[in-house]
Amino acid sequence: MQVTVKILRFDPEKDKKAHFETYELEADPLDRVLDVMNSIKWYKDGTLTFRRSCAHGVCGSDAMRINGRNRLACKVLVQDLGKKIQLEPMLGFKIIKDLVVDMEPFFDKYKSIKPYLINYEEAPSAERVQSPEEHELFDETTKCILCGACSGSCPPYWSNSEFIGPAAIVNAHRFIFDSRDQGSDERLGVLSEGEGVWRCRTVFNCTDACPRDIPVTKVIEQIKRVMLYNRK
Amino acid sequence: MYHKFDALVIGGGGAGLSAAIKLVGKGNVAVISKLYPSRSHTGAAQGGICAALGNTEEDHWEWHMFDTVKGGDYLTDQDAAEVLAKEAIDAIYELEHMGLPFNRTPDGKLDQRRFGGHTRNYGEGPVRRACYSADRTGHMILQTLYQQGIKNNVTFFNEFHLMDVIISNGRCVGVTAIDIKTGELHTFHSKATILATGGYGRVWKVTSNAHACTGDGMTSAYRAGIPLMDMEMYQFHPTGLYRIGILLSEAARGEGGILRNAEGERFCERYAPTLKDLAPRDMVSRFISQEIREGRGAGPDKDYVYLHVDHLGKEVIDAKLPDITDFARTYLKVEPYKEGVPIQPTAHYAMGGVPTNVNGEVIMDEKGTVMPGLYAAGEVACVSVHGANRLGTNSLVDLVVFGRRAGSQAAEYIKTTDFESLPANHDASSKDLISWVNAGTGQSRTENAANIRKELQVEMQQNVQVVRDEKGMSHAMSKIAELKERYQKVKIQDVSSKFNTERLETLELGSLIELAEATTKSALERKESRGAHYREDMLNRDDVNFLAHTLAYRSDDGGVSRLAYKPVVITRFQPKERKY
Numbered sequence: 001m002q003v004t005v006k007i008l009r010f011d012p013e014k015d016k017k018a019h020f021e022t023y024e025l026e027a028d029p030l031d032r033v034l035d036v037m038n039s040i041k042w043y044k045d046g047t048l049t050f051r052r053s054c055a056h057g058v059c060g061s062d063a064m065r066i067n068g069r070n071r072l073a074c075k076v077l078v079q080d081l082g083k084k085i086q087l088e089p090m091l092g093f094k095i096i097k098d099l100v101v102d103m104e105p106f107f108d109k110y111k112s113i114k115p116y117l118i119n120y121e122e123a124p125s126a127e128r129v130q131s132p133e134e135h136e137l138f139d140e141t142t143k144c145i146l147c148g149a150c151s152g153s154c155p156p157y158w159s160n161s162e163f164i165g166p167a168a169i170v171n172a173h174r175f176i177f178d179s180r181d182q183g184s185d186e187r188l189g190v191l192s193e194g195e196g197v198w199r200c201r202t203v204f205n206c207t208d209a210c211p212r213d214i215p216v217t218k219v220i221e222q223i224k225r226v227m228l229y230n231r232k
Numbered sequence: 233m234y235h236k237f238d239a240l241v242i243g244g245g246g247a248g249l250s251a252a253i254k255l256v257g258k259g260n261v262a263v264i265s266k267l268y269p270s271r272s273h274t275g276a277a278q279g280g281i282c283a284a285l286g287n288t289e290e291d292h293w294e295w296h297m298f299d300t301v302k303g304g305d306y307l308t309d310q311d312a313a314e315v316l317a318k319e320a321i322d323a324i325y326e327l328e329h330m331g332l333p334f335n336r337t338p339d340g341k342l343d344q345r346r347f348g349g350h351t352r353n354y355g356e357g358p359v360r361r362a363c364y365s366a367d368r369t370g371h372m373i374l375q376t377l378y379q380q381g382i383k384n385n386v387t388f389f390n391e392f393h394l395m396d397v398i399i400s401n402g403r404c405v406g407v408t409a410i411d412i413k414t415g416e417l418h419t420f421h422s423k424a425t426i427l428a429t430g431g432y433g434r435v436w437k438v439t440s441n442a443h444a445c446t447g448d449g450m451t452s453a454y455r456a457g458i459p460l461m462d463m464e465m466y467q468f469h470p471t472g473l474y475r476i477g478i479l480l481s482e483a484a485r486g487e488g489g490i491l492r493n494a495e496g497e498r499f500c501e502r503y504a505p506t507l508k509d510l511a512p513r514d515m516v517s518r519f520i521s522q523e524i525r526e527g528r529g530a531g532p533d534k535d536y537v538y539l540h541v542d543h544l545g546k547e548v549i550d551a552k553l554p555d556i557t558d559f560a561r562t563y564l565k566v567e568p569y570k571e572g573v574p575i576q577p578t579a580h581y582a583m584g585g586v587p588t589n590v591n592g593e594v595i596m597d598e599k600g601t602v603m604p605g606l607y608a609a610g611e612v613a614c615v616s617v618h619g620a621n622r623l624g625t626n627s628l629v630d631l632v633v634f635g636r637r638a639g640s641q642a643a644e645y646i647k648t649t650d651f652e653s654l655p656a657n658h659d660a661s662s663k664d665l666i667s668w669v670n671a672g673t674g675q676s677r678t679e680n681a682a683n684i685r686k687e688l689q690v691e692m693q694q695n696v697q698v699v700r701d702e703k704g705m706s707h708a709m710s711k712i713a714e715l716k717e718r719y720q721k722v723k724i725q726d727v728s729s730k731f732n733t734e735r736l737e738t739l740e741l742g743s744l745i746e747l748a749e750a751t752t753k754s755a756l757e758r759k760e761s762r763g764a765h766y767r768e769d770m771l772n773r774d775d776v777n778f779l780a781h782t783l784a785y786r787s788d789d790g791g792v793s794r795l796a797y798k799p800v801v802i803t804r805f806q807p808k809e810r811k812y
Contacts, residue, residue, distance in 0.1 A: 030564075041733075042682030047728070049732075053444040056476075057559075059270075059273070059275055060270065061271050096413065097728075103268065116331065117329075123325075127342050129340035132338065134340075142333045145270070145371070146270050180331065
């Protein structure tokens, strides 16, 4: 089928501001949007710039705005979109070039919640015991691939560059709800600050955007409940 | 820009991060990675990581070692297999202590499941040896190790592309790399350099590998005069999604999934009566290939078979195989609850690579002479622990066990060694290569890189795959020669400095072509069938002439100059016929 792909372009060495360019090409309905982008880059315009790696939704490189919603370009098929495809970099991130955005502030926020197991006791000679029920409590949030789709879909994140954002909260949840972890107080301290979890306005965009089907808004609410009632 | 570090780790995947963590506090260390580390291809591994913990049934590391050796069709170096099987146990407990969220047994221990080629009591039947996190075990290993990197304040240079390994006075003294964000060439001067850059599956058309898997580290070592070992041993995973090659984990079969041909027959039991669908990957890929060639494939072109998990029930599928069933739904619009998923073998893993000893030190010849200051671990390396065919989960075991070993060995080395000065013009060859790519806007440069890459991938898919012969491989050699010529005239449009991914892809293509050639040449000269290297024109294994590792050396003009053979290390298990 013939598709029309409109892409927001920005070359920092040439352009003062971003502008749309349009490409017409043949695509298979089962092609990923990423395949279409590769076709443009390889056969029409070598300057088109985007990140990509695994091409099946597990590395998180190619999160972007696709027809207005944050998606991974490798997880959306042409037939899911129809003939008109519009690609833009995620909002809330500084554009480096075309669809490539600056991920550094995003990773800094991730690091701020101490995303690693904190346990002050000496490790046993074998595994630390954890029941399947305890494991289940944080299973969903271990799926995060740090693509940024949730944070980049969040209106408070767009309007406030200091807001820690849903991705960092998801990763805090992954440890706060892990029975082996002893760092909850430190993480909850970060999340209870002015730019922490209370900036969330329960818009649910993050839940819609997550390519890993993490119930992001629900998870954020669980964190709020821990803070208010100390209840997991 | 110039940087100086005691130790460099090139690659931010499982092997690189394992090595970096062992170097924490032992000197100043940097990890240089083409991607943000959390994007590395370790994260795509699904099914599990084996260790003889014996949590759910009796198991012993000797059984794991034996399976690894037999699975590798006796090309496995048995000293390495022993290290792998023994140290896997401690490595998995260490990962758990770092926080890795493994699935659990009802009494809270690490759960374990079956995987291809892993058996109890030296081949009697399948054993539960694979620890796992649903079907995203690699993702959890990568995340956990990256988290430890953050915890330990490891210095990361993210989105830097490796150019050259720098050798001076017979010693590795660092690397050059491009900062992708700025386009600037950086020199990293070091005492120790660990290559952990992964594989090169993008040589083939249908592959489970990421776009980033272009073998940059193998090529840079090869260009620096290090031979590549056992490149003909390339694994095709039996169950890739039809046409696109996305991996569907062996865990699907470990949990009870089965393969059926167009007639609905469970064909694996005809070929491997004991292990059936859980025979090792080289064999199952051959079974599929034979079914298709004999007309029992499904679909209009009769070119795929089905993976069935529908009989396992929704609960098992959702709890243990959520991701791979999601892939089938997303990309093929097939519902695994109800129907078989079309699959075909997919180019998956390099058993071969940069030769090392069991301490991760890179070796330069058949005598095992060490190149001081250079280490390799993970898929880029060939220890050789996988021999002619890797067992499922052993890649994750390998990258953790030998990543840690390479890191520890490098930590010892930097303690007792001083910096060797950089040679004059240490970055000349990198600069020349970049200038040559940049000149791709010129009128004489008429070749499209994507066309060259595609033709290479199609040729390799056709002629250097699950089943091979002299005629096909010779055809591939001449095609590669043609593509090398045409690559000299490759054009580019993007001349910008910042985030120039067209330039990056052009450099990566150069690597793919060289590795395809080393693979094909090594395969042509191995005149036998062994493991993943299955020749229709030479069906038998030949232990008299080929119980040996192939070493492919590069000539200065870029071809394979010569092959040499290195003896296999045999300790406990004498080669026997391989039956399952």
